[in-house]
Amino acid sequence: MAEPYDPVREGAETAFEHAMSYGDYLALDAILSAQQPLSAAHDEMLFIIQHQTSELWMKLMLHELSAARAAIASDRLAPAFKMLARVARIMEQLNSAWDVLRTMTPSDYTRFRAALGQSSGFQSWQYRLVEYAAGNRNPAMLKPHAHRTEIVALLEAELARPSLYDEALRAAHRGGLPVPGDVTERDVRQPWQFNTGVESAWRIVYADPEAHWALYDLAEKLVDFEDYFRRWRFNHVTTVERVIGLKRGTGGTGGVPYLRRMLEVELFPELWRLRTTL
Numbered sequence: 101m102a103e104p105y106d107p108v109r110e111g112a113e114t115a116f117e118h119a120m121s122y123g124d125y126l127a128l129d130a131i132l133s134a135q136q137p138l139s140a141a142h143d144e145m146l147f148i149i150q151h152q153t154s155e156l157w158m159k160l161m162l163h164e165l166s167a168a169r170a171a172i173a174s175d176r177l178a179p180a181f182k183m184l185a186r187v188a189r190i191m192e193q194l195n196s197a198w199d200v201l202r203t204m205t206p207s208d209y210t211r212f213r214a215a216l217g218q219s220s221g222f223q224s225w226q227y228r229l230v231e232y233a234a235g236n237r238n239p240a241m242l243k244p245h246a247h248r249t250e251i252v253a254l255l256e257a258e259l260a261r262p263s264l265y266d267e268a269l270r271a272a273h274r275g276g277l278p279v280p281g282d283v284t285e286r287d288v289r290q291p292w293q294f295n296t297g298v299e300s301a302w303r304i305v306y307a308d309p310e311a312h313w314a315l316y317d318l319a320e321k322l323v324d325f326e327d328y329f330r331r332w333r334f335n336h337v338t339t340v341e342r343v344i345g346l347k348r349g350t351g352g353t354g355g356v357p358y359l360r361r362m363l364e365v366e367l368f369p370e371l372w373r374l375r376t377t378l
């Protein structure tokens with residue numbers, strides 16, 4: 101009988117007493133011991149892993165978004181496009197992940213929902229960082245983090261920076277578009293307000309893409325981002341309705357009505373509005 105195949109004969113390394121292994125490098129002991137269901141319900145593991153993997157992807161998204169924003173701020177648009185394309189793929193990943201969670205029925209979820217207490221994705225500070233970085237800056241969303249001063253500090257620091265949209269508009273201004281001065285000089289902590297001057301500036305780009313190709317590309321990358329983000333919100337609210345109907349959320353909001361309201365949030369309203377009049 102032939103001997104079982106042994107990759108060691110080809111040189112596969114197996115001695116790790118004094119060398120860094122795969123698990124060491126990836127801190128797998130920490131990651132794989134972080135799933136601690138609070139009930140005996142079978143589906144709680146799915147629920148935990150779905151949230152944890154979403155948080156990991158959000159971490160990467162923040163890494164890419166802040167680098168893309170810095171690149172835009174220094175007029176290095178080509179690397180920014182590459183990073184924004186990656187952000188869109190990450191969102192695609194998050195969007196597909198709902199298919200896994202949808203296999204959990206309302207009966208499955210009720211078996212462990214009480215164990216969650218008042219915890220909810222509403223308290224995801226990375227999600228708020230993504231929103232703040234993109235430009236959806238509602239300071240009321242700081243409140244659930246009041247008990248964690250270091251997280252409030254992170255969120256406040258993000259509010260103090262120009263958002264991705266602010267930087268895109270400053271780049272457009274430097275590129276010769278008539279972006280109003282009160283926009284490029286605005287107090288970036290304030291939530292974005294729709295601005296007709298900004299809509300007119302973007303319209304110039306869309307009326308003649310060849311003449312403004314880099315800004316056209318930038319605008320479409322922003323629309324891509326918002327498109328994927330909307331799909332994430334829509335998938336979330338649909339999954340939530342499928343699983344809890346119209347029950348209130350564990351985080352205390354009205355649940356589905358709250359999430360439907362969030363569907364109306366617009367990140368880059370001028371880029372959507374100009375399409376009607378093009």
Ligand code: HEM
Nearest residue numbers: 150154220221222224227340343349350351352353355362
């Ligand atoms: C069956 C699964 C889920 C249910 C029933 C659910 C339910 C809810 C509800 C009712 C809210 C509104 C706030 C509240 O009162 O709790 C909410 C918010 C939120 N959830 Fe989920 N959720 C689920 C899965 C997920 C997953 C997998 C994520 C991924 C991280 C997530 C992230 C969020 C975020 C970020 C918010 C805040 C949204 C905003 O403020 O715009 N949720 N969720």
